[in-house]
Amino acid sequence: MELVRAALLIPVIIVLVAGLPLFYITIPLTAQGERAAARLCGLDVSSARPAGTPGWPWLVRRVTSAGFWKQDLPMVVIGLVMSLGSFVIAVSGLSTAAVLALVPWHTTPENPTTIVLGVWATTQTDGTRMGWAVVLALVLLALTWLLLWGTGALRMLLVRALSGQSEEERLSRANAALSAEVGHLAAGRATLVDAFDAERARIERDLHDGVQQDLVAVTMSIGAVRMQLQALATGAQDDGDGTARAALLAGLDSAQERAEAAMRSLRETVHGIRPAVLTERGLAPALRDLAGRAPLPTTVSVRGEAAAGQTVSSPVATAVYFAVSEALTNAAKHAGPQARAVVALEVQEDQLRAVVTDDGVGGASPQAPGATGLAGMAQRVESVGGTLDVVSPSGGGTRLTITAPLTPPWARGE
Structure with a gap:
């Protein structure tokens, strides 16, 4: 040669x-x-x-x-x-x-x-x-x-x-890649801080507008019952025809209803932080529960469900769950009144993939002005080392593909 x-x-x-x-x-x-x-x-x-x-x-x-x-x-x-x-x-x-x-x-x-x-x-x-x-x-x-x-x-x-590449060029490229990664992490951190602030504001609003109002009503109902009991005890009110007793029972019923309403509001508020079904049963059952409460008809299919409950780490499961939740919310808002959604979860040896598809009007783009929901979803998934791919041709529905490792890179020491 x-x-x-x-x-x-x-x-x-x-x-x-x-x-x-x-x-x-x-x-x-x-x-x-x-x-x-x-x-x-x-x-x-x-x-x-x-x-x-x-x-x-x-x-x-x-x-x-x-x-x-x-x-x-x-x-x-x-x-x-x-x-x-x-x-x-x-x-x-x-x-x-x-x-x-x-x-x-x-x-x-x-x-x-x-x-x-x-x-x-x-x-x-x-x-x-x-x-x-x-x-x-x-x-x-x-x-x-x-x-x-x-x-x-x-x-x-x-x-x-x-x-x-020479050693100098390799170092230069590595520094450039590292700087880009630091910028990406800084942007992700800022997004997470904004998300935490928004979540705190949501919790405060829910507690003020829901639980607090119900608890005030419970307090007022109990106070009214107490005043009626005092009137009966002092003889200031005659209960010969049972009217006072009926009023007491009505007051107690009202207090109980408002207490139950407060419990429901509190449960919904806590569910928005981290659903109990996700913690106790895993990602696949949590997605089925989410589909049952979704604002549009949704079906869920799972491949590798046994692995999903055993190998998917908590940060990844949480990120994927809320990304799917946001995707279903966006579909209900923008896909049209007759739209339907399908969630397909596949768990492999080293990663999982969740695909959310709807048959709506399409046209979604993370780069579009005001597309904060998609941008937030992408950064939520990227925070655990995953990616979000959006395919949404105009008039052809929307397909969101979430790919993420079973364990985030920072948990593996990378």
Whole structure:
């Protein structure tokens, strides 16, 4: 292989010398050819230079990058020197071996052969006694092959060393990726803080408008009953016809009803924080319970339900549950009065996928102005290492795919 490459690159040398004005074009192309040849030999190498379809913009980007001077140019120059060396080794070794192998056949008393090695010289007239020349030719062929193989291996090391990203570039890219991740986490943290504030405001509103009002009514009903009992005890009110007793029972009934209403309001408020069915029975039963309370007809299908109850961590289950809940709420608001929804949960070995589909009007987009619900869902899922994919063609319904690991990255120490 090294001999073939050396022979092929000799014309390249001539072209390069004759076409020095095309230096900035031939160097990147030749370097890419070296890398392509290395890949054909089974070496996994890639260029850190700008990607894209070869052309004038591609060449301009390559030449103006530092990699042209740090990688492409040294690779081509050293590669051409090595190719010249390989060509000289191959021609010298093969021609010498051929001569040595043919010498015994041409040596006769009428045509003697004189061999000179430094200060030592000998003249042979009998070719049958020159078998050592054939052995020497075979040794020379083996040595030539070893030299070419070593040169080829050295060339592969050169291509690998001068391909890919330098340590500085890797650190720069890693820092850029880390900065982007920090920005993403900061945005997610801000969203979570806003979500917590909104949740606190919701709890305060629910307690004020629901539970507090019911408890005030209970207090007033009990106070009225107490006043009636005091009136009966002091004789200020006559209960000869049972009217006072009926009023007492009505007051107690009213107090009980308002107390039960307060309990229901409190239960709904707590359910919005973390449903008991999710904590006690797992994600799949919680989604079925959610579908039963959804504002539009919803069916649920589950694959891997046993794994869903055992392997899905609490943070992931909570994030997926509330993302599905938000998706059903959005579907009820925007999909249309006749819309129906389907929730499909699939739990695999290392991740889960929840797909919420409705047959509404479509047209949903996380980038649309005012699409805070979808954006909040995406960031909620991303907070546990998951992703949210939205497919919602206009007039074709909406399909939300939630993919998340069974355990969030930060719980795995990543």
